[in-house]
Structure formats: C-alpha cells, structure tokens
Amino acid sequence: MAWFGSAFGSKAKASTQSSPHTAVQSAPAPSVRPPVASSSNPERELRILELGSEMLDIARTHKSGMLSKQFYQDKIMDWSMKDHNFKVQMFRFVDAFPALTTPDMVHDHLVDYMTQPGVKAPPGMDLALKAGGVAKSLAAKTISGQITGMAKNFIAGTNAADALPMLSKLWKQGISFSVDLLGEACVSSAEADAYQAKYLDLVENLVGTASGWPASDRLEKDHVGIVPRVNVSIKVTSLCALFNPIAPESSTADFMKRATPIFEAAKRNGVLINFDMEQFELKDLTLDTFMHACDTHEFEAGLAMQAYLKSGVADAKRISEWAVRTGRVVTVRLVKGAYWDFETIHAEQEGWPCPVWHEKWQTDQCFEDMVEVFLDHCPTEPGQGGIKLALGSHNVRSIGAALAGLDKRGLPRESIELQMLHGMADQLKHAAEQMGLRVREYVPVGEMIPGMAYLVRRLLENTSNESWLKAGFLDNANTATLLADPASLAPAELKQDLVDIAAQRHGLSLADPKVGNGLPFYSEPLRDFAEDDQREAFGRAVAGAAVPSVANDRTVEQGVAMLDEAQAAFPAWRDFDPYLRSKVLTLTAQMMRDRRDELSGIMCKEARKAWREADADVCEAIDFCEYYARMAPSLTEPSRLGKFIGELDELWYQPKGVAVVISPWNFPLAICCGMTVAALVTGNTVVVKPAEQTPGIGKAMFDMISDALRQVGAPSGVLHFCPAPGETTGAALVRDPRVNVIAFTGSKAVGLNIIEAAGVTPEEQSHVKRVVCEMGGKNAVIVDASADLDEAVLGIRYSAFGFQGQKCSACSRCIVIDPEGPGGQRMKLFLERLGESTKTLVLGEATDPNADVSPVIDGEASGNIYRFIESARSEGLTELVGAKDFPETDIADLIAPHIFTGVTETSTIYTQEIFGPVLAVIHAKDFDEAMRMANGHAYKLTGGIFTRKPTHIDRAKREFRVGNLYVNRGCTGALVGRQPFGGFGMSGVGSKAGGPEYLMQFVDPRACCENTMRRGFAPEL
C-alpha cells in the first residue's frame, strides 16, 4: 500500500513530500492585506509592533507544535488548501466519518465524496479509491487512521481522566487549562441530565488530582487575588434541551435547574465555570442567563464573548457596567467567534441582517475595541467589581494590542490571561509563557462523534485564507503585515450586507418597475424572537388580538347571489389595468405587514397555531401577494413568438371567469390568501369560502383585500366572502355552472368529490371547469445509515409534531435504515434520541410561547386522531412515546405526540393520513428498501432524506418521487418562490403554489397570427 502511504502516510513521509508543499510555500505572502498605510495612533502602533515582534521572534524559534509548518504539511491539509473542491468534500467526509461503522462504509463514502464533480483526489488517493477486496479495507483503515490522528491533534481524550496526564504535563510546562466537554446537540432533557452528571464529575473530581500538582504563582495569582487552578467550560445548550429565546424565562429556569448543583460544587471546590458562547441567536439569552446565575449564586464565573459580532462593543459595555454596578468580578474570555460561516449563511437564509462583520479586519478591530472596554473595567484592587480579561486568540497582533492596552493603563501583565486552543499554536503558548504571561489551554474532551463538529470547525478555521495562524506560520507573511493595524486595512467601500441585495441577488421572480418596490420578489423575513423588542411586541399583540366574530351561516341562496354579482363584475375586472390588479396585492401585503403580529394573534387563538407557526403563516400570505403581483402583469401582455417577417405570432392569457376558493383551516391565512389573490390578480372574480374552523382570520383577509380593491377603484362585486358550511353552501358553489375555476386545498375526500362534481357539465354550462386541488400527504422521511442524527432527530421531530402534525407536508412515516436489522445499534440509537427528544416538548395553549405542542383544531379532529392511536395499539405496535410521557393537562383536544415502532407496511397508521401528532417509524434494511417504501404510497407530496452519502442524495433526487423533496432538513415549511409547493398522485392536481406556473391555472391562453404582409411588402424587411 505504498501508494496510499505516500499520499496520506506518516508525518515523516509527508514532510519530505516536496512538490505540493513547495507549491504552497512558493506562493507569494498574502497580498490580500495591503501594507500598513497609516496608523490611528502611532505611539500605540509602535508599542504593538514591539510587543508583537517580541512574541513572534520567540515563537518562530520554537520548532515543535501543531499548526506549525508540519501540521499544514499533512497531505490532507496541504491538498485541502490547494484545491477548494477537495477541501469541501474531504471535510464533509470527515464530518460523516464517525457514523461509518464498517470499512466498507468508510470506503464507499470516501469514493462517493472524492468522485464528486470537480474534485481531484491527491496522487495516491485515486488508487485507493479504485481498491477492491482486501485493499479496500486497508485503504479504509489508512484513511480512518489519518482522520483519527487529525482529531487527536485537537481533542485531548475521550474523557477528563484520559486527558489528565496531558493536563498534568501542561501544568509542569507552565500552562494552565480549561476542560471542555464536547457534545452532540443536546436534544432531550435526558441528554441534558447526562451532561450535568459529566460536568459535576469534572468539577468534583478534577480538583482532587490537580491539588497534587506543584504550586505556581504565575498560574494561580493575578494582580488582585487567586486564580482557580481548575477551570471548566460549559455550554448552556448542553444543560437545557429547550434553550430557546422565544421563551427566555423558562429557558433560564430549566438551565438553572441543572446548573445550580454545578455552581454549588464549583464554589465548594474553588473551580471557575466558564460559559462558552454559541450562536448569535442565543447570545442575549446567554448573557442574561449568565448575569442571572452570577446574581443568584456565588461562584467563580467566566464568560466567552465574541468580537465578530457587530454588537460586540455594546455587549462588552453591557457586561462590564453590570459587573461594576453589582460589584461582581467575572472573567471574560474574549474570542473572535467560531461560527462565522454559519452566522453569515443563516442570516441570509432568514432574510435577517447579518450579525457578524463581513470582513476580517472589522472583527479584528472590534476585538481591539472590546479589549479597551474590558481593560477600562478591570478591577485594580481586591474586592472591586469588574472584568478580568482573558484573550482567546492566536493572533499576535490582537494579543499585542491588549498588552499595549495594559501598558497604557499601568496594569501589570498578570491582570490578563492568554487562552489558546489545544493542538494549536504551541509556539505562541511557549512565547507567551516566556514573556511572563499566564497561559491557559482550552482542552476539549469527548467521543469521536461529537468531536467531529469541533474538528471540522477547527479545520475550516485553520485552512481559511483569513486565518492569522496560517498567514503567520504557513505563508510566512512578514512581521509588518502580521502586526498591521486592522483599521489600516479598511477598503474605501465596505461590503454590503447580503440582506440588502437579496432580492436582486436571487432574482426569484420577474421584476417590473411598475410593481411593488420594482425589485424581484424576496421572502418576508420571519420574526426574530431572539430580539427582545420583537418578542415582546409579538406577545402583546397575541394577548390583545381579538378574533373577528363570524358565523358560518351563509345559505346556498346567499352563495348563489354572490356568484351572480361575481359574474356580473367579471368583464370589467377582466379588462381592468393589470398593474392596478397587482397593486391590490402589494397594498394587501403592506396592510398585512402593518398588522402582522395582530394577524398572528388571531391565528394563535382561532387556529391554535403556536407563535412561530402563526408568524410564518402571515409571512407566507405576504409572500403570495408580493410574488403573484410580480408574475401576473406579463401574462396579459402579448409575447411575440419567433421573428418571422410578414407574420406576427403572439401569445397571451386571459382570465377564466368566476373562481370559487375553498380553503383549509391549517394555513388559514396563507393558503386562503394565496388562492384568492392568484385568482384575483389574473383577472378572475372570486367567492371565498373559508374553513368553518377559521372564518375570523378569513374575514380579516377579506377586509384587507377589499380595502385594497377600493383603493385602486376596482369595480364592485369582484370579491365575496362566504363563511358557510361546506356540505351545503360550499357544495353548491362548486357545482354552479357559472363557476369557471375552483381552487381547493383540503382533504382527499372533499377534493375528489369536487373534481367529480366539476366534471359534470350541464347543458347550460359554456365551459369545462378547471380544478386546482391540493389534497394531502403521507410523507416519509428516510434516515440513512450515515445520517447526522443531531439533524435528523430535530428535523423529524419538528416535521412530525410542529403544529401538531396538522400540515399536509408533515412527516408521518419515518423510515430508518439499519443493515443490522430492526434491533440494530443505529436504529436503537436513533429511536432513543428521537423518543427522548420528543418527550422534552412542552404541551400547552398556543398563545403560550413555551408551548411546542398545542391542542389540535377541534374535538372532531381529536376524536379521529385518538381512533388512529387506538388502532396502532390494537395492532400491537409499540408506543415509544405517548400521553404517558407528558404531564397531564386538562386542556381540551391537546393530544401528546405519539411515536409508534414495530410498524409494518400494512399498519393502519402507516397507510392512512392522520393529520395529527402521530409518527410511524419503520425499519428498512438498506437504501433500496427504504426508497421502495417511501415511494409506496399514493400520496406524493413531500419527502425527506437525512444522509451524508452523495450518491444517495443523487438517487433520492432521481427516484424519490414526491412533489417536494427535502435533503438533510425537515420536510415542512416551503417558501414562496424558493420552494414552490405541491404534489401529485393522490396529493393533488395542479401546479405548484408559489411557483412560476401557478397563475397559469387561472387563465386561458390565446394566440394570434397576423399576416403583416401587404402586397408582398412587410414592415420588418
């Protein structure tokens, strides 16, 4: 296997492999950083240059250590930095690696990733990819060894006991530590309990061992007192499965329940507890929780704060002022932030302003500004409240700036601490220690699976062109460049936030200067419940919302009278200015925006929608208005086909006539609005019959559209609101011969009945009715053998139980692949995590922001769902989760989430649509079987797959025949314009809502061919 070794072999071999490395080495020093142009404060800059140069000089004489040249020379890293496509696929493979339980799986996945388009495997690895038989296992073993080796660079052991010899060695070298427990996403209270036990174990037991180590003044004393020898880093999310900014009080309370014994033990043992900082969404809640913990418990406390956040300086001031005000001393570990890519991507996906700086120099500048704030609040004598600063950085410029800040204030070196990650920058740790600084290593311990996310973060960070370490120790940038003032790197023009250019960037619809804001459509952003203002305003609106009182009492005669008027209004509306029709929609969208929280409140109360669901419903309704408004005008405009001389061929569309809209209760605003405005904007007149359960929100919608119609001077009689029983008035409406188009969303039974009735054409009817019909789903999500279970558990839990499973897109069949059989390890692990995670959901009224699961729509629905639950029991299925697992409540129609296992393909709950919080989990032995099962249902609406095998993603795209397929995410929540929604088979007829063809269903095409030639002469010639 020499070929393989040469590419991925031992470090000794790798370091002598010259060509790829030489290529990197000979690359010019980073020219991305312009030379230092000016300095904001020459004296300060000079001092930083002195201090930084001193540290760099010492570091560069210290040969050993990771993230030196040797680290980067490792072939995987080396090739990753040369070939972006290889890096992406390799890091994806690394991420999937711990889930690959056999050499065959390892090899198959490696082949899959390395044969993706555009990927060029490094020399030697290409042969490994072709290996068969014994060579295949050997190749798998080699690559496994490489990845495990890489992980060991950064992760000190599987647990603290494992890491102890290393911690003791560090101490002897003059370096302190903070132990961090690596964890998978904590998805259940059971998992949070397990983390609590591990943290307690650390806090109780590390001290015993560490107390035997020799004393060290430098490591254990700062300028105002004692520095705890043992330092443990915790993540708030690992102690609370529902740490959710939408419900801050209960999140903090749940966290404190598990954290309090840890704080007490920390106090007893003199251990410092440091709160790590995670995603921006949790930042404010973490800060509040931290301050609450410090206000209520006495323990040595620390907190990580991130400088890549635009809010960095404000956050620094907030925590500093609190510390001084309350007389509390806390340590702040100032870091730049580990989730920059995630935050950038997530903000764009949500349509929110990006919370992190766009450019690296801004992060660096913010770091220095935050340093200044913290040093200004550093306690100068024992007993004084304030901030002790710890610098979590490997960037010598950033460190130098802080040291200069100390000098300026006359603070001694021991008043700050340097913290660096295990496995990184050993040279710098050595240099800092030589300069008399207190250095602490952040030491992660944990198993391979949870370790991978951490490892991938480190690999990404270290191979990034923005990495200071890479510039300093691989690219050998010169000292002046490495120590340049970040402010001097500011370009003349700052990058724009993606959200400000989102509409143009994505071009999701046509753009017409005469429609809306003249830009293409872009999704209405959801409320960001992490923002106090938004959350509080929403809560007030929900509390104050009044559901319009509407009786479903319109008779058949009244319905018929509406059709009379709609028919009479049609010609004028048909010939109305299409741009004014579009304006009706954009005006309506604006009215909804102005009232959005109130509209959500109406739905929370009337449709029992939880906060987020109600908010999403309003946003979707706005989106339908804005999207269709942009797509409609061009339809009436004749478009020329071809360029024949003497012949003008044109195509355009005209409205069909009278439309009847019959809408469901589960998206009582969005779907009702989408169908109504699609019909209206294309020039049809409309009679809307809302669901009997939700006429109130229907009325609110009707009033807003009517107002918009008035504003544009629309003829009267264009839109009618007909709250009425479906069996009588609804049935009569769809059967009326004057109706041209019926837009229906609802159950299969009613949908098929409408299709059948629409097919009957009495003598006096002058047209064939068009039915746009969306009926239902029995949607399956596959969990592949290499799936990321953190993602799969949360994605499936939300898809199955979000809005109590009352979405046609909801997941109701979960197909888990485990080659070992239904009792296999993979299946067991998934079921355990899904089950425990589901039990963590909170049941309550929809108006309560804490509630994850609220009552189903009404008593009839709950009776129906209970019958399915009974059928599952009587068929002998295993109730993995059920009512027994939740506290009893007396809230009517509140059905606990149910998960059944032992399901077969003939089980009732597997075959029938339930429309409630019931999930059937079935085992599949392999991917082929899973695909057959997934496709084995007449409904073809949504489907999902969690997998990290590229060929399985490709196959699912080709073979999983559903209207909307979701890969590695939940299967609900389609967005207008981005994920046009709708199925086929028994799920419905018609094209996708929120898609480019939807409006075509409300129009008839017309074509004209004009002979423009007169006596052999044509104008074009």
Ligand SMILES: Cc1cc2nc3c(=O)[nH]c(=O)nc-3n(C[C@H](O)[C@H](O)[C@H](O)COP(=O)(O)OP(=O)(O)OC[C@H]3O[C@@H](n4cnc5c(N)ncnc54)[C@H](O)[C@@H]3O)c2cc1C
């Ligand atoms: C002891 C310790 C504890 C840590 N704990 C945490 C923690 O709790 N939470 C956390 O999030 N991180 C934490 N980190 C990780 C830390 O955020 C990263 O290691 C750090 O970002 C690397 O910064 P640097 O100064 O060493 O390197 P540099 O190379 O100077 O900075 C790299 C950083 O710059 C930022 N960046 C990269 N590109 C851009 C860009 N285009 N625009 C703007 N900014 C950019 C990113 O934050 C990136 O990580 C910790 C680090 C240490 C050393």
